[in-house]
Amino acid sequence: xxxxxxxxxxxxxxxxxxxLDLDAMNRVEAVSLDVGGKGINVSRALARLGVxxxxxxxxxxxxxxxxxxxxxxxxxxxxxxxxxQLRTNLKIMETEIGRTVEINEANPEVTASSIEExxxxxxxxxxxxxxxxxxxxxxKGAPVDIxxxxxxxxxxxVILDAQGxxxxxxxxxQPFMIKPNQFELETIVGKIxxxxxxxxxxxKLIADxxxxxxxVSRGSSGAVIVSENEYYSHPAVKVDVKSTSGAGDSMVAGxxxxxxxxxxxxxVLKYAVTTAAGAISxxxxxxxxxxxxxxxxxxx
Numbered sequence: 001x002x003x004x005x006x007x008x009x010x011x012x013x014x015x016x017x018x019x020l021d022l023d024a025m026n027r028v029e030a031v032s033l034d035v036g037g038k039g040i041n042v043s044r045a046l047a048r049l050g051v052x053x054x055x056x057x058x059x060x061x062x063x064x065x066x067x068x069x070x071x072x073x074x075x076x077x078x079x080x081x082x083x084x085q086l087r088t089n090l091k092i093m094e095t096e097i098g099r100t101v102e103i104n105e106a107n108p109e110v111t112a113s114s115i116e117e118x119x120x121x122x123x124x125x126x127x128x129x130x131x132x133x134x135x136x137x138x139x140k141g142a143p144v145d146i147x148x149x150x151x152x153x154x155x156x157x158v159i160l161d162a163q164g165x166x167x168x169x170x171x172x173x174q175p176f177m178i179k180p181n182q183f184e185l186e187t188i189v190g191k192i193x194x195x196x197x198x199x200x201x202x203x204k205l206i207a208d209x210x211x212x213x214x215x216v217s218r219g220s221s222g223a224v225i226v227s228e229n230e231y232y233s234h235p236a237v238k239v240d241v242k243s244t245s246g247a248g249d250s251m252v253a254g255x256x257x258x259x260x261x262x263x264x265x266x267x268v269l270k271y272a273v274t275t276a277a278g279a280i281s282x283x284x285x286x287x288x289x290x291x292x293x294x295x296x297x298x299x300x
Contacts, residue, residue, distance in 0.1 A: 043070065199226050225269040
């Protein structure tokens with residue numbers, strides 16, 4: 001079983017327009033509304049690939065659609081309900097130039113009792129999980145070391161996708177894998193200007209914190225995967241970009257699929273890049289099917 005944990009769930013509203021003109025009226029070509037949050041996205045991407053998971057995390061008023069949607073997609077929801085209104089994130093996709101503008105709201109503050117309830121749920125769910133994915137930002141009220149606390153409770157391989165202090169503190173729980181993008185990696189190691197520097201920085205994290213795999217996404221430059229003794233890079237797969245939302249979360253799902261199949265590090269990277277390409281070829285925060293994944297894999 002795979003368990004994902006989302007502390008900042010959301011509704012993702014994606015608006016497509018040919019080009020955003022800040023000084024004039026803009027006409028919308030299409031609108032989509034999807035449930036989201038990084039861990040939720042990983043669960044949804046896994047479901048499309050045929051991998052079952054359960055989704056834990058916080059939820060808020062207005063978020064009743066989240067467990068309803070996940071159940072309909074074959075995902076088991078186990079959310080801790082908190083006071084306050086669920087956030088909505090606005091993503092504006094300019095189709096003419098292939099640019100996405102993201103405007104993200106913040107979730108309400110969570111209480112100490114809600115945090116303790118979630119910690120108990122994560123500890124219990126990890127007992128029959130092979131992987132636990134801890135991903136995304138956290139609401140006010142959650143301590144900066146929340147991912148360290150959750151990671152230390154897990155009786156499973158932890159995959160951490162966070163940035164800044166959340167990532168630094170989470171590393172202290174010795175996660176199995178981390179999946180920063182290049183910017184997120186730079187928030188803890190400083191400026192990176194080459195693939196070789198990514199490998200050096202990743203190997204230092206492996207040595208210092210006991211991480212086994214560092215998977216670094218690089219947008220249009222593809223991705224790099226590093227272990228203690230191996231590293232591989234892979235270019236981005238060329239597809240028709242319809243939305244970049246959820247691409248990094250799809251990478252995590254693809255890596256998990258490869259790990260579940262017992263594949264080596266190079267194929268873990270290939271699967272990750274392929275699922276990311278599948279996500280950006282979809283409108284809104286949606287994900288590729290197993291069939292679409294297999295077709296893209298042929299050209300990866």
